[in-house]
Amino acid sequence: MFFSFFSCFFRLFKVNNFNLNSGPIFQGYYIHLTACHRKPERSFFWKGKQFPVCARCTGIHFGYFAFPIFLFGFYSINIWVTLAMMSITYIDGIIQAFFNLESNNIRRVITGVISGVGSMSLVSITGIAIGKLILQYIN
Structure with missing residues (x-):
């Protein structure tokens, strides 16, 4: 339950085409801090x-x-x-x-x-x- 609540605010996306404006990098993923x-x-x-x-x-x-x-x-x-x-x-x-x-x-x-x-x-x-x-x- 905590994970589903937490995932509404933080989504990890696999970095395929790296873009400097995409967000902080964490081991091949970037963190998207909104649910937009x-x-x-x-x-x-x-x-x-x-x-x-x-x-x-x-x-x-x-x-x-x-x-x-x-x-x-x-x-x-x-x-x-x-x-x-x-x-x-x-x-x-x-x-x-x-x-x-x-x-x-x-x-x-x-x-x-x-x-x-x-x-x-x-x-x-x-x-x-x-x-x-x-x-x-x-x-």
Whole structure:
């Protein structure tokens, strides 16, 4: 069970055609530190070069920039809304898989940003809850 959880975050790929941008080398393998598929048809390109992650992951990473908004208390989102925001990417994936409706990169980026913001909201909610438990334990 631990290995299956761990393999979601680290994937070892056999190095056949070595590329310096492929990641750290470990005995003939390179370590890919994301679970992104990096498919060219689902990625953005800038000046002829593919982004290191797909359009959805690009949106998720942009959504991570919302973390200071939640961290410093400028805005907070309900836990249920947060979970709904995070589930949007799964809903889009299910629609693509079962209804044979291919989404475009704009939809992928938008759902990614929403999911990234939801993820940072969840991190903030979890951190605040842990902080309150620690303060309750100390007092």
